[in-house]
Amino acid sequence: MTIHRHFDSAEQAELFDVVTRISEKELAPVAADHEARADYPRHLVTRLGELGVIGLAFPQRWGGGGQSVAFFLQVVEELARGWLAVAESVHLQALTCRGLARHGKDELREAYLPAMLEGRLLGANCMSEAEAGSDLGAMTTAASPVDGGYRISGLKTWVSHAGAADVYLVYCRTGGAGPGGISCFLVEAGQEGVQVHPPFAKMGVCALPTAPVAFDGVRVPAVRMVGGRNRGMLVAASVFDHGRLGIAACAVGLAQAALDHASDYAKQRRQFGSPIASFQGVAFLLADMATQIAAARALLLTTARLMDEGRPVSAEAAKCKLFATDTAMRVTTDAVQILGGSGYVRDHPTERWMREAKLLQIIEGTNQIQRATIAQSL
Known part of the structure; x- marks a missing residue:
């Protein structure tokens, strides 16, 4: 059926046509097979990143497209029409970049954000825990001060992109009880002490990996704190x-x-x-x-x-x-x-x-x- 779209420029219309072709010709035909095998299509997400899709609504300063959120969401919708797992993965990647772009120090943004917006580095948010889902103030994963940084210990769950991600944004306790004592850190997946558990056998969206991720005394330098101390919320x-x-x-x-x-x-x-x-x-x-x-x-x-x-x-x-x-x-x-x-x-x-x-x-x-x-x- 015909869907009436409104674009702000010819550039948006042209990119949307490209996304439509990818959704219809490259995503929809392979979705069922990948879902049956629980096979994450990293190459497709990377390709969309290279086309500028992930960074559409981010400032050009960090390699983004400088486009509107409204246009980005129309693109996500079109991807989901072809294959939900890919659309959700693009959305999750942009979401991980969002906190870093808004609250990260320039040094941290310059080191990671361009590669993440291009899809070369895959990111994941680590918020939820077994007893802290909607109630994030109940989280127990903690970051203890050590020389030059922090040591993170705890178990996060329901982490999308777990095992495929190159970097994690980890929310953990650095202060007192409740949401006011939480900070956020960028942790590289290959660091010692990061352990990805087996993925959940989900009812749907099986091609997008979701699993618990354990942090066992993972050391992170202070510069990798995203936002201020106890300002993670x-x-x-x-x-x-x-x-x-x-x-x-x-x-x-x-x-x-x-x-x-x-x-x-x-x-x-x-x-x-x-x-x-x-x-x-x-x-x-x-x-x-x-x-x-x-x-x-x-x-x-x-x-x-x-x-x-x-x-x-x-x-x-x-x-x-x-x-x-x-x-x-x-x-x-x-x-x-x-x-x-x-x-x-x-x-x-x-x-x-x-x-x-x-x-x-x-x-x-x-x-x-x-x-x-x-x-x-x-």
Whole structure:
């Protein structure tokens, strides 16, 4: 179906066309095979980095594209239409760079940021712990002062890019209890004491590795602290809104893929002498799917433009994440219903998309947390 896009320049339109071709010709055809083998497509993420996709919304000073957040999110959506794991990986890489770009010292940014934005160095955020998911103030991973730096010990979990990442942004306790005693450090994956555990056997998005990462007395120089001492939650806060919007963009792209597939199937599948798309029960499902996706996309782009204007968007970003991911869950479930038995088997991608949509309701803050954030804003 036709999606009406608005670009600020011919350069944006040209790059978007390139991304569309990659999504349709290089991502979608190989997604099922990679997902079945839980094989992370590092080469595809690196290629997108070389094209400038990861750094689109970053300052040119650090090798970014100087483009709007709104345009970057449209690109993420288009990637997710082809393969969610790649879109999420691009989003996660940009998210890891976000805290470093905003709060890192110039020395640290110059050393790492250009290579990360180009996809040559893969990054990962290490926030969650077994007892500190939505409640980050409960984290126990600690960084103790030593000569010239710190020694980090603790276990992080649900780390996306774990095992594939070259650098980790590790949030750990340097002060008292609660969120006010947390700092953030950049740790290289090859350092002594960094141990990646076996990846989780997930229900979906299997090609994107997620695993616990242990830090056993890992030494880091003081210059690798991102932001100030006990100011790590400010670094985290700078990525929360971007994180919610990025997942919302992934959800819109995933839902669009499901709608496209279900619509094509309904026009071709015949029962009682007619295409099932002509039956009101199916046609109304498709109409609702299309309407919900259009509403999610409009909410996302409106919020992204507010962010580009420098306005606070925390509550609006929570609304985007909540509505878009709930929409993706409904749309993918309805796509399976439209395909009937065919939707339940792996000959069609709808069952995979349904499993993948569930993840989006959980990561970057569960949708219950988003509702709490929205309620507080009221």
